[in-house]
Every structure is written in C-alpha cells, then in structure tokens.
Amino acid sequence: MTTKHLTGAYASGYGVSAPTNKLVVDPSGYVGGKGVYTPLADTGAYSIVNGGRIVAAEVSGYHGVSLRHGGAVTNQTSALIQGYGGVSITGAAGSVTNFGTVLGTAVKGAGTAGDGVYLGAGGKVTNGDHHDTTALIQGYHGVEVDGGAGAVANYGTVVGYSAGVALYDGGALTNGTQHDTSALIEGGGPLGNAVAIRNAAGTVANFGTVSGGNIALYDGGTVTNGSKHDTSALIEGASAGVGTSGGAGTIANYGAITGTIGVFLLGGGVVTNGSKSDASALIQGNAFSGVAVYYGRVGTVTNYGTVSGGDWGVLLSGGGVVTNGSNADTGALIQGGFPLTGVAVYGGVGTVANYGTVTGGRAGVLLGAGGAVTNGGAGDTTALIRTGGLAGVYIVGGAGTVTNVGTVAGGGSGVFLYAGGSVTNGSARDTTALISGGEGVFIDPTGAGNSAATVTNFGTITGRDTGVFLGGGGAVINVGTITGGNYGVTLVGGALINGSNGDTSALIKANYSFGVYGGAGATVTNFGTITGYSGGVLGRNGWSLTNGGQSDTAALISSPNNGVDDAGGAVANYATITGGNVGVGLYGYAANTVTNGSARDRNALISGGVGVKAGAYDYAAATITNFGTIAGTGGVAVQFTSAADVLVVEAGSAFVGQVLGAGGTLELGAGWGILSTAQVAGGMNETVSGSMAPTLFTNFATVQADAGTFFRVTGDGVIGAGQSLIAAGGAFLFGQAITGSGSIVAGADGTLVVGASAASTLSMNFTGADARLALASPSTFAATIGGFAATDVIDLLGIKTTSATLGAGDVLTIMDGSHLVATLQLAGTYTGDSFKAAKDHHGGTDITTNAPGVWATPASPAAATSGSQGPTKIVHPGLATHNFIQSMAGFGAGASASAIAGADFQHFQLPSLAAPKLTKLGG
Numbered sequence: 001m002t003t004k005h006l007t008g009a010y011a012s013g014y015g016v017s018a019p020t021n022k023l024v025v026d027p028s029g030y031v032g033g034k035g036v037y038t039p040l041a042d043t044g045a046y047s048i049v050n051g052g053r054i055v056a057a058e059v060s061g062y063h064g065v066s067l068r069h070g071g072a073v074t075n076q077t078s079a080l081i082q083g084y085g086g087v088s089i090t091g092a093a094g095s096v097t098n099f100g101t102v103l104g105t106a107v108k109g110a111g112t113a114g115d116g117v118y119l120g121a122g123g124k125v126t127n128g129d130h131h132d133t134t135a136l137i138q139g140y141h142g143v144e145v146d147g148g149a150g151a152v153a154n155y156g157t158v159v160g161y162s163a164g165v166a167l168y169d170g171g172a173l174t175n176g177t178q179h180d181t182s183a184l185i186e187g188g189g190p191l192g193n194a195v196a197i198r199n200a201a202g203t204v205a206n207f208g209t210v211s212g213g214n215i216a217l218y219d220g221g222t223v224t225n226g227s228k229h230d231t232s233a234l235i236e237g238a239s240a241g242v243g244t245s246g247g248a249g250t251i252a253n254y255g256a257i258t259g260t261i262g263v264f265l266l267g268g269g270v271v272t273n274g275s276k277s278d279a280s281a282l283i284q285g286n287a288f289s290g291v292a293v294y295y296g297r298v299g300t301v302t303n304y305g306t307v308s309g310g311d312w313g314v315l316l317s318g319g320g321v322v323t324n325g326s327n328a329d330t331g332a333l334i335q336g337g338f339p340l341t342g343v344a345v346y347g348g349v350g351t352v353a354n355y356g357t358v359t360g361g362r363a364g365v366l367l368g369a370g371g372a373v374t375n376g377g378a379g380d381t382t383a384l385i386r387t388g389g390l391a392g393v394y395i396v397g398g399a400g401t402v403t404n405v406g407t408v409a410g411g412g413s414g415v416f417l418y419a420g421g422s423v424t425n426g427s428a429r430d431t432t433a434l435i436s437g438g439e440g441v442f443i444d445p446t447g448a449g450n451s452a453a454t455v456t457n458f459g460t461i462t463g464r465d466t467g468v469f470l471g472g473g474g475a476v477i478n479v480g481t482i483t484g485g486n487y488g489v490t491l492v493g494g495a496l497i498n499g500s501n502g503d504t505s506a507l508i509k510a511n512y513s514f515g516v517y518g519g520a521g522a523t524v525t526n527f528g529t530i531t532g533y534s535g536g537v538l539g540r541n542g543w544s545l546t547n548g549g550q551s552d553t554a555a556l557i558s559s560p561n562n563g564v565d566d567a568g569g570a571v572a573n574y575a576t577i578t579g580g581n582v583g584v585g586l587y588g589y590a591a592n593t594v595t596n597g598s599a600r601d602r603n604a605l606i607s608g609g610v611g612v613k614a615g616a617y618d619y620a621a622a623t624i625t626n627f628g629t630i631a632g633t634g635g636v637a638v639q640f641t642s643a644a645d646v647l648v649v650e651a652g653s654a655f656v657g658q659v660l661g662a663g664g665t666l667e668l669g670a671g672w673g674i675l676s677t678a679q680v681a682g683g684m685n686e687t688v689s690g691s692m693a694p695t696l697f698t699n700f701a702t703v704q705a706d707a708g709t710f711f712r713v714t715g716d717g718v719i720g721a722g723q724s725l726i727a728a729g730g731a732f733l734f735g736q737a738i739t740g741s742g743s744i745v746a747g748a749d750g751t752l753v754v755g756a757s758a759a760s761t762l763s764m765n766f767t768g769a770d771a772r773l774a775l776a777s778p779s780t781f782a783a784t785i786g787g788f789a790a791t792d793v794i795d796l797l798g799i800k801t802t803s804a805t806l807g808a809g810d811v812l813t814i815m816d817g818s819h820l821v822a823t824l825q826l827a828g829t830y831t832g833d834s835f836k837a838a839k840d841h842h843g844g845t846d847i848t849t850n851a852p853g854v855w856a857t858p859a860s861p862a863a864a865t866s867g868s869q870g871p872t873k874i875v876h877p878g879l880a881t882h883n884f885i886q887s888m889a890g891f892g893a894g895a896s897a898s899a900i901a902g903a904d905f906q907h908f909q910l911p912s913l914a915a916p917k918l919t920k921l922g923g
Contacts, residue, residue: 003023004022008030009029009032010029013031013032015037029051029053031053032057034062035065036048038068038071044069045067048067053080054080054081064081071092077100080100084105086138087102089118089119091120091121094123095123098136101137103137115160116138119147122148125143126154127157140160141162144166149170151171155177155183157183157186161187170197170221173197175206176208178207180208182209184211185210186210194237195216196216202221204224209235211234211235215243221250228278234256238260239261240260241259245265249265251269252271259285260287261309265292268320271283271302278304279305287310289315290309292317296348298320304325306334315344316350317347321353323353330355330356332354333357334356338362342364344365346368354406357385359385361387364385365392370419381405384409391437392415395416395418395419401422410436412437413440413463425461425480426457426459427458438464440468441463444471455476460482461481467482467488468484470491481506485513486511486512488509493521494522494523506527508531509529509532511533512532514565518538520542524543526557529556531558532559533560536559537564541568545564547572547573549574557577561579565582571594573595573606573628582608583612584608584612587617593625594606605630610632610639611638614640630654637659645665646665649667651692652671658698659698661700666702668704673690674689675703675725683723684701684718704726709731713725713734724744737756738757744765745765746764746771747768748768748769751772751774752772754777758780766785769792776797787827792849793846800843800844805835810826810827814837833851835847
C-alpha cells in the first residue's frame with residue numbers, strides 16, 4: 001500500500017490517483033479548491049484520512065472529499081471536511097468514519113449536492129464513538145445513502161436541512177447507545193424527515209434524540225427508541241414522531257415519541273410502548289393520534305406507559321389488538337382528546353385489554369366492527385375506561401363482548417352494544433366492579449342482525465336514566481346491584497333473572513320510575529329485591545313475572561306506588577309484592593293472570609292500598625289465583641272491572657279487605673265447605689267458609705267448583721239472570737229450594753245435588769262428559785235441562801223407577817210401573833235417541849241416554865274449560881260409609897239437610913276429602 005501525506009497547503013485541491021491508495025492529510029495540512037477528489041480518468045478506490053482541514057470551494061460545487069469509485073474516509077478528532085457536500089463516495093460502496101466535523105454547506109441543488117455525507121452505492125457511516133460524542137455531520141442531508149443498503153451509527157450529531165439521515169435503499173441506523181444518550185439526529189423540519197428509509201425495510205435504534213422531522217420508514221421496518229435501561233431516548237417530530245408505510249412496522253418505545261401524530265403505520269404492524277418495568281414511556285400526538293394504523297391494516301399496540309392523542313389515543317383502521325398495562329402495571333394510560341376516543345378500532349374485529357386507564361372525549365373504547373373489551377383482571381380492580389361523551393365502551397358493526405372487573409364510565413352510556421353480544425360486570429369474587437353512565441349498559445334495539453345480548457352483573461351497574469337497557473332480546477342476570485334514575489332494567493324483550501334461590505341479596509332499583517320494565521315477550525324472574533318509586537315492575541303484552549320460588553319466599557317487589565303493573569301478562573308470586581297504592585295493577589288489551597303462592601307455598605303475599613286491581617283501562621280478561629294472602633291496606637283486597645274476570649280461590653288462602661267481583665267468576669279451585677249466596681242490589685254476593693276463613697265475595701255472577709271440591713250451597717237460594725253455579729269437576733249440594741232465572745251447570749266430572757225444588761225459570765246444563773245431576777225431589781225439579789248426553793247421569797236419589805220416556809215437547813216422563821214419578825223438561829234434539837232407567841245400586845235410579853255428547857253452551861267463560869285440571873271424579877259404588885250428607889252435616893244445613901238425609905247418598909262419598917289439597921286453613 002502506498003500512502004501519501006499532505007502536510008502543507010493545497011489551495012487548488014488534491015486529486016488522488018495511483019500509485020497512491022491511501023491519502024493522509026496531516027494536522028498541519030490544508031486542502032482547498034476542489035478538495036480531495038479522484039480525477040475523472042481514475043478508477044481506483046482510495047482511503048482518505050484527514051487530520052487537518054479540507055475546505056473545498058462550495059460555491060463552485062466542489063465536495064470536501066469526492067471519491068468516484070468507492071473508498072473510505074476517516075475524519076479525525078478536530079479535523080474538518082467541508083464543501084458544497086462534505087463527503088461524496090459513488091461508483092462503489094463507501095465507508096465514512098468521522099470524529100471531527102463534516103459539513104456540506106450548500107442547501108440547494110440536485111443529485112448529491114449539499115449532503116454532509118453522500119454514499120451513492122451503499123455503505124457505512126460512523127459518526128463519533130463511545131468516547132467521542134462531539135463528532136458532527138451536517139448538510140442538506142446530514143447523511144444520504146443511495147444505490148445500496150446503508151448502515152449509519154451516530155454517537156455525536158447529525159444535522160440535515162432536508163433529512164438528518166436518508167437511506168434510500170434500506171439499511172439500519174443506530175443513534176447513540178445505552179451509555180451515550182446525548183447522540184442527536186436532527187432534520188426535516190415541519191414537512192420533512194429527520195430519518196428517511198425507503199425501497200427496503202429499515203431499522204432504527206435510537207438511544208439519544210431524533211428531532212425536527214419524523215422517522216419515516218417507507219417500506220416498513222423496525223424502530224426501537226431507548227431500552228429498558230434507557231428511558232430518556234427521544235424522538236420528536238414536527239409532523240409525526242414515527243411513520244411507516246409500504247410494509248409492516250414494528251415500533252418499540254422505552255422513552256418518548258412525540259409529534260403531531262405520535263406513531264402512524266400505513267402498512268400495519270406492532271407498537272410496544274414501555275415494558276413491565278418501564279411505565280414512563282410516552283407516545284404523544286399533539287394534534288392527532290398517539291398511535292394510528294391507517295389504510296385498513298391490522299395493528300397491535302401494547303402500552304405500559306402513556307399513549308396520548310389530540311383526537312385518538314390509539315386508532316386501528318383494520319382491526320387488531322390493544323393491550324394497556326398488565327395486572328402488575330395498572331398505571332398505563334391511553335388518552336384521546338375531544339371529540340374522539342381513547343382507543344378506536346375500525347375495519348376489522350378489535351380486541352382491547354385494559355389494566356390501567358383509557359379515556360377519550362367521545363368514547364373510552366370504540367370498536368367499529370365488533371370485538372372484545374376486557375377491563376381489569378385478576379387482582380386488578382382499579383382498571384378504568386372513561387369518557388364524558390358517548391360511551392365508555394361503544395361497540396358497533398358486530399357483536400361485542402365486554403368483561404369488566406374495574407370501572408367503565410360514560411357520559412351517555414357506560415357500555416353501548418349496537419349489534420348484541422355480552423357484558424359481564426365483576427365476578428363471584430369481585431363484587432366491586434362498576435359500570436355507569438346515562439345508561440349503565442345499553443343494547444341498541446335498532447342494531448342490524450342479531451342484537452340479542454347477555455348482561456351478567458356481580459357488581460354495580462348504574463345509570464342516570466336506566467341501569468340496563470336490553471333492546472334486542474337476550475338475558476340480564478343480576479346477582480349484584482343495578483340502579484337507574486328512571487328504570488333499573490328495561491327489557492324490550494328477553495329475560496331478567498335477579499338473584500337466585502341461594503342468593504336473595506340481588507337488588508334492582510329505580511329512583512323515579514319503575515325498577516323493571518318488561519316489554520312484549522319479556523320474562524322477569526326475581527329472587528332478590530326489585531323496587532321503584534312509580535312501581536316495582538311494569539310489564540307489557542305477553543310478558544311474565546315470577547317473584548320468588550317454592551324454596552325462596554324472601555323475594556321482594558316493592559314501591560310506594562304500585563308494586564307491579566301488569567299490562568297483559570302473567571304474574572306468579574311466591575314471596576312478597578307490595579305497593580303503597582296497588583299491590584298488582586292489571587291493565588291493557590291482553591289477558592292478565594296473577595298467581596299468588598302455590599299448594600306448597602301459602603305464605604305468599606300481595607298487598608297494597610288495593611291488593612290486586614283491574615284498572616279502568618283493563619280491556620281484557622283477568623284471572624287471579626290465590627293460595628296465599630292478598631291484602632288491601634286501604635280496604636279492598638281484589639277489585640275487578642269486567643264480567644270476564646276470574647278469581648280462583650284455593651284452600652287455605654286469605655283475603656284482607658273487600659273482594660269486588662264486578663260480575664265476574666269466582667272459581668273454587670280447591671277445598672270444601674259452605675257457599676252462602678245472597679242477592680243484593682249490585683248482584684250476587686257469596687260467602688265461602690270451610691277450607692278458608694269465612695270470606696265475603698261481592699258481586700260475582702258465576703261461581704265454579706273445580707275438580708275435587710265440594711260445597712253445600714246455602715243462603716237465599718236465588719240465582720238471578722246472568723248468574724250461574726258451575727260444578728266443573730267438583731260438587732255443589734243445594735239443600736234448599738232454588739229460584740231465579742239463572743242457571744246451574746254440571747261440567748265434565750261435575751256433580752250437582754239438588755235436595756229440594758228448582759223453579760221452572762232456572763236452567764240446568766250439562767257441559768261435559770261424565771257429569772251428574774242428583775235429585776232428591778225430582779217431582780219438584782222444574783228447571784229446563786240442556787245438554788243431556790251419553791256418559792251423563794240424572795240420579796234419582798232413593799227413588800225407584802222402571803222407565804224414562806221422551807214425549808212431546810221434550811218432556812222426559814219417568815214412571816215406576818204405572819206410577820208417575822216425575823216429569824223433567826229437556827232442551828235439545830233427541831230424535832231417535834233412547835233413555836234408560838236403571839238401578840243405581842243404592843236404592844235409587846240412574847237415568848241415562850245414548851244421545852251424542854254435544855253439550856250445551858256453558859253459561860260462563862269459566863265453564864268452557866271445566867275439567868281441564870284433570871279432575872278427581874265423584875265415583876259411584878263401593879265406597880266408605882262416611883257419605884256425602886254426613887260430610888256436609890257439620891256445616892249446619894239445618895232442616896234441609898235432614899229432609900234429604902233419608903235419601904241414600906252413600907254413592908256420593910268423595911274420596912278426595914282426605915287429600916292434602918283440601919287441608920283447612922291453618923291445618
């Protein structure tokens with residue numbers, strides 16, 4: 001190797017050529033003019049070592065050092081290379097090592113003009129080292145590498161008016177080290193790049209400062225800012241901190257990245273901010289996003305420090321994953337400005353896991369194509385997602401899944417799901433979880449597709465208006481607390497389960513309106529407490545409510561106004577429903593049913609100023625079945641408004657206050673005893689005693705005895721027009737004369753026992769199979785008999801006969817030989833039918849016919865379903881000696897009982913007398 005030393009002044013420049021292959025400019029040397037260069041005709045690669053001063057005439061376009069066929073340049077400490085461009089190496093790969101100063105003083109021009117260092121065929125640039133951090137490279141581009149991959153290591157300062165470092169065929173840049181954090185790359189300005197790498201993936205590792213413009217990787221690549229041990233690293237851009245395009249980017253930040261946008265990835269990729277041991281890392285977008293992934297690309301963002309944006313904290317435009325903090329790092333923060341969001345994911349399914357804090361002006365987390373949000377985790381209940389705007393968590397475009405063990409809060413909604421999904425708040429071990437907002441949880445009823453959702457709450461869900469709004473069906477399962485200003489829970493459809501058999505502490509509460517609103521088809525099951533100011537529960541057409549259960553009698557629905565407002569549904573109460581005005585109110589155009597208690601639950605209670613009230617706007621039939629107690633603290637236990645209403649009274653039940661029937665039906669569902677009737681100005685009143693405490697029922701036009709029941713009828717014996725007594729599987733015993741223009745009815749398996757006369761103005765109807773009319777005095781029974789058919793029996797008690805013949809006018813003549821026993825007036829068509837008189841084996845006669853079973857129209861709606869409960873039949877022969885008359889004698893029928901006692905009633909023994917269903921009140 002031939003080395004040439006320059007020790008003097010070369011004012012015109014120095015052209016290096018063979019045989020010299022290494023040129024050394026000694027500290028005393030000076031080169032001006034054309035600087036150090038290779039002549040046009042020379043093709044050699046040279047090594048230049050400068051210890052002095054090389055200052056080319058920049059105004060003439062000369063570079064300090066210009067090598068046209070590759071080579072190497074070393075600029076020693078305190079040495080200077082300066083020119084239009086500082087160092088230019090073309091034609092082959094070059095290497096530049098600078099410990100002093102390299103200046104490209106021209107800031108305009110084309111091609112290689114003005115660069116501090118320009119490598120036209122790739123190569124390597126090293127500026128300073130661990131022990132020399134004062135090295136400086138400066139120019140239009142501080143360092144530019146074309147024509148091949150570049151490798152740049154900076155320990156000092158690189159400054160470019162356009163770009164600090166530009167690698168136009170890919171490459172790698174290292175700025176500083178863990179022990180050299182003063183390294184600086186500066187360039188670009190408001191519209192330029194501090195670092196630009198294009199045409200191949202780039203790699204940037206910064207331990208110092210990169211400022212001015214942004215770091216731009218035009219074909220993707222990796223940027224690492226700082227390390228776990230270097231958290232002072234800074235990337236500061238006037239426009240963006242870091243941007244990648246053309247390929248996926250991987251950004252790892254342990255220090256600070258700031259800009260108008262902190263980090264943007266146009267080709268998707270991964271951003272990691274901080275680590276489990278570095279919570280001070282910062283990515284900040286001063287005007288726009290902290291981190292943004294554009295152009296529909298998938299992104300992954302993991303934050304342990306702070307990500308902050310003027311609009312979005314994190315924006316993923318093609319779906320992806322965002323993780324903020326960890327169980328061990330709850331200080332992580334993602335923050336978006338007004339009017340946008342902390343985390344927004346569009347264009348694809350999003351997954352967000354937050355263990356720290358996510359806040360935004362419009363929403364904390366927004367998923368535009370569905371996805372999942374987890375807030376907090378095992379041992380982390382401090383996680384927070386919050387906004388003063390639309391929703392803490394807002395999910396549209398697809399089903400959403402939200403799991404919260406911390407706090408989710410929104411100005412509009414805590415959680416908003418447009419297309420259904422699921423929300424779980426807390427767990428069996430975490431009852432402190434909180435979701436709050438105008439609506440705590442809002443499931444939009446207008447959501448496209450299947451908007452059904454499941455909301456499970458172990459903690460607290462609260463809304464200034466509504467706690468949970470379930471708009472598209474699904475289920476709300478609450479074992480915690482749900483509160484709302486107007487409604488605790490609103491079900492447009494779907495099901496609500498509040499508490500469980502083993503957990504009665506669940507609470508749903510409304511401060512102003514109803515604890516629960518159930519729309520058409522909704523199902524409400526309560527084992528805990530539901531309360532509201534206007535009402536505990538309000539339900540619409542086709543809904544149902546179950547309060548408590550056979551083994552849960554602690555459930556409570558209460559209100560200072562109405563306990564339950566039922567507008568066309570079914571209410572089953574096994575515990576307590578109470579209201580200051582009305583216990584249960586019935587309204588609307590659909591049928592209402594209320595069942596209070598069961599055969600095994602006689603402690604059920606409905607109470608209110610009026611216990612159960614069918615309101616003025618109840619346009620459909622109401623059916624109330626009572627096994628327990630219905631109490632009216634204002635004096636009325638039950639109030640009907642329609643003759644279509646039905647009250648079913650079970651054995652052992654109780655009513656506290658008046659029971660007002662409005663001409664409806666009193667159905668004796670179980671029990672035995674005395675039914676005492678009385679005609680009053682308003683209709684027919686009934687007093688029932690025996691299996692229940694003596695209770696007055698006012699103005700019930702129809703009384704029905706269901707399967708297994710039997711009652712002696714006493715009182716004035718008048719059944720008025722439009723009134724009827726129906727044995728629908730059970731039995732009525734009339735000991736006195738019956739008058740009036742109403743009807744008595746034997747439904748399927750029902751029995752009527754008439755011990756005295758019956759006026760001709762009455763009608764008697766058979767309305768079902770196996771019905772029986774028993775007459776102790778058939779000659780005085782003048783009522784018209786309709787619907788008599790095969791399987792029905794007219795039993796003449798203790799009276800022997802030999803024939804029954806139908807004559808003119810449908811008069812059935814009954815003879816004992818030549819002796820006329822009775823004539824009975826039938827109604828119907830019996831042409832061609834035959835009638836038979838046969839012994840009943842108890843000293844009387846059974847009259848039967850072969851007429852087909854087309855029964856007369858029932859006298860009341862209740863009769864139409866008689867026998868539907870699977871009746872216990874009143875059987876005929878071979879029973880115990882305790883007969884029906886003896887069974888009833890204890891109820892004080894007086895002379896009328898004695899009058900018919902001579903007839904043989906053995907075959908009317910009711911074996912169901914001892915059945916558990918017929919237990920006396922309190923027995």
